[in-house]
Amino acid sequence: MPYRAPLKDFRFLFDKVVDISQVSATERYAEATPELVEQILGEAGRLCEEVIAPLQRAGDLHPAKLENGVVRTSPGFADGFKAIAEGGWVGMSADPDYGGMGLPMTVTTAVNEMMSSACIALQLCPLLSQGQIEALEHHASDAIKDLYLPKLTSGEWTGTMNLTEPQAGSDVGALKTKAEPNGDGTYAISGQKIYITWGDGDFIENVVHLVLARLPGAPEGTKGISLFVVPKFIPNEDGSLGDRNDLRVVSLEHKMGIHGSPTAVMQYDRATGWLVGEENKGMAAMFTMMNNARLGVGVQGVGVAEAAYQHALAYAMDRVQGKADGTGTIVEHPDVRRMLTTMKADIYAARAIALYNAISIDMAEATGDAGWKARAGLLTPITKAFGSDVGVAVSQEGLQVHGGMGFIEETGAAQYARDARITTIYEGTNGIQSMDLVARKMMDGGEEAYRMIEEMEESAEAARARLPELAGDVWSAAEALREATEWLVAQQDLQDRFAGSVPYLRAFARVLGGFAHLKSALVGDDSHKALARFYIKRLLPEHVSLLAHMREGAEGLYDISLDDLSAA
Incomplete structure (x- = not known):
């Protein structure tokens, strides 16, 4: 089935649920009128449907390759990226002073989801x-x-992030890449980085690497890391390309999915770099990029989920098997209908959470308000983890809807499952996201979490008169989340927080999803009410077991010894 951009859902969520009008009401985003946003979403939808989606299978079947030091990209990717760049889609939220559109992150988030559905590798x-x-x-x-x-915003040049090394994955502070002053304001960068997404490509004029490295005499750990911009070609003052820098792609990873995206091992041999920000403050600067990417990766999960859902739905509506009422196709079977409705309900919840996150980022940017900044910080790990978890779950469910045909590569269903799997891992595994939520994001004593829970409870309370059964369930779930948060912030031993962090984050997302569905049911049509009822009655109750799991703390995890865990 050809991909179709879910423009109707975006319009409804923008106007009725997350309220993008509050963003356009600010001076910073006053030009993002409803008419302009509608036009942008429509154009992006057409680009994704007509230009990018046809590249999905080509990227999987014809992966990027390294030939004689040159990264050869998948068929059609050069033209696809050219269309993205020439349309201004790279710089949607970038500063207009450098050629960007200056659009809200909320709009960029919707467009990025559609592009991820069409072809996540590109x-x-x-x-x-x-x-x-x-x-x-x-x-x-x-x-x-x-x-x-200007070059990055136009898409003439592309950018990467270089954090991971063979011995320094999640423990970034263990990195060994060195940066030595050259005496002229530049630095010689030496070391190896792995898992560098789009480390190079044959249609890219210049690749700009952001590289974490350690200066001589720098403190150990993350407090001694600096950030450097290290281009493939050293640009002249006028932006034209100068000499080739001393860096190279050593190899490309052979991966489970996203085959069209070249994942490189990069070698730097005294490559010329320039310091970004202050010495030894590189992690703070890199976190700006990482947080942007964490929202983006959560949205990638939603995007792949949407594409997998559309693929499975089309198959279910066409496949005749067994005795079914109505059309006679498998979509009439109760369990198939359960799977498809679960997929749709979870996609809707994850999409709403991502857009709430983006709205918070935009409002923080436009107003400078600390409350909006805290809200964005709280929602970022939830968006990344839940969105990517939904991507994996929905793509797996899509395989199940296909039955035996899902296990056959020719149907294309398996590609979604393979592509989605990385989203729970890169840009900080979902376990790390949950640890961030219960530790760093709770350094305020849970103040922002309580504020959001209170908003959900107030909204549910107000909805009791119109939708008493659904509103009551959402209120009760939010109250359970509040009580669990009180228990969580009372734990002084971080190990007790970390042990239950994944189920806590999942429960928080479940309740946020219920809140979004309830709000949709209040202002939407019968289809919104039906989907909300499905989510609130069948999926939201999962929060009970998740919060029970969270409260067990760390002690029980270590009651089973390593010998007991061994299969020998």
Whole structure:
């Protein structure tokens, strides 16, 4: 089935649920009128349906390859990226002073989801550039901004992030890449980085790497890490390309999915780089890019889920098997209908959470309000983890809807499952997201979490008169979440928090999803009410077992010894 952009859902969520009008009411985003947003979503939808989606299978069947030092990309990817760049889609939220559109992140988030549905392997390229643009806007010198941002924003150049090393994965502080001053304001960067998404490509004029490295005498751990911009070709002052830098792609990873995206091992041999931000403050600067990417990765999960759902629905509506009422196709079987409705309800919840997150980012940017900034911080790990979990779950359910045909590669259903799997891992595993939620995001004593829970409870209370049964369930779930949060912030031993962090994050997302569905039911039509009832009555109750799991703490995890865990 050809991909169809879910424009109707985006319009409804924008107007009736997350309220994008509050963003356009600010001076910062006053030009993002409803008419302009509608036009942008429509154009993006057509691009995704007609240009990008046809590249999905080609990227899977004809992966990127390294030939004689050159990264050869999948058929059609060059033209696909050209269409993205020439349409201005890379710089949607970038600063207009450097050629960007200056649009709200909420709009960019919707467009990124559609691109991920169409072809996540290609969408990764502009996504990383967007994150690098934001990092440079916030932390780079004016000279670096003037030279690099126009090229990155236009898509002439693309950006990467270089954190991981063979011995330094999640423990970034263990990195060994060195940066030595050259005495002229530049630095010699030496070391190896792995898992570098879109580390190079044959249609890219220049690849700009953001590299974490350690200066001589720098403190150990993350407090001694600096950030450097290291281009493939050293640009001249006018932006033209100069000498080739001393860096290269050593190899490309052979991966489970996203085959069209070249994942490189990068080698730096005294490559010339420029400091971004202050010495030893590189992690703070890189976190700007990482948080951008975490929202983006959560949205990638939703995007792949939407595509997998559409694929499964089309098959179910066409496949005749067994005795079924109505059309005679398997979509009439109760269990198939259960799977499809679960997929749709979870996609809707995850999409709403991502858009709430983006709205918070936009309002923080437009107003400088600390409350909006805290809200964005709280929602970022939830968006990343829940969105990517939904991507994996829905794509797996899509296989199940196909039955035996789902296990056959020719149907294309398996590709969604393989592509989605990485989203729970990169940009910080979902376990790390949950640890961030219960530790760093709870350093305020849970104040922002309580504020959001209170808003959900007040909304549910107000809905009791019209939808008493559904509203009551959402209120009770939010109250259970509040009580669990009180228990969580009372734990002084972080191990007790960490042990239950994954189920806590999942429960928080479940309740947020119920809140979004309830709000949709209040202002939507019968289809919104039916979907809300399905989610609230069948999926929301999962929060009970999740919060019970969370309260067990860490002690029981270590009652089973390593010997007991061994199969020997």
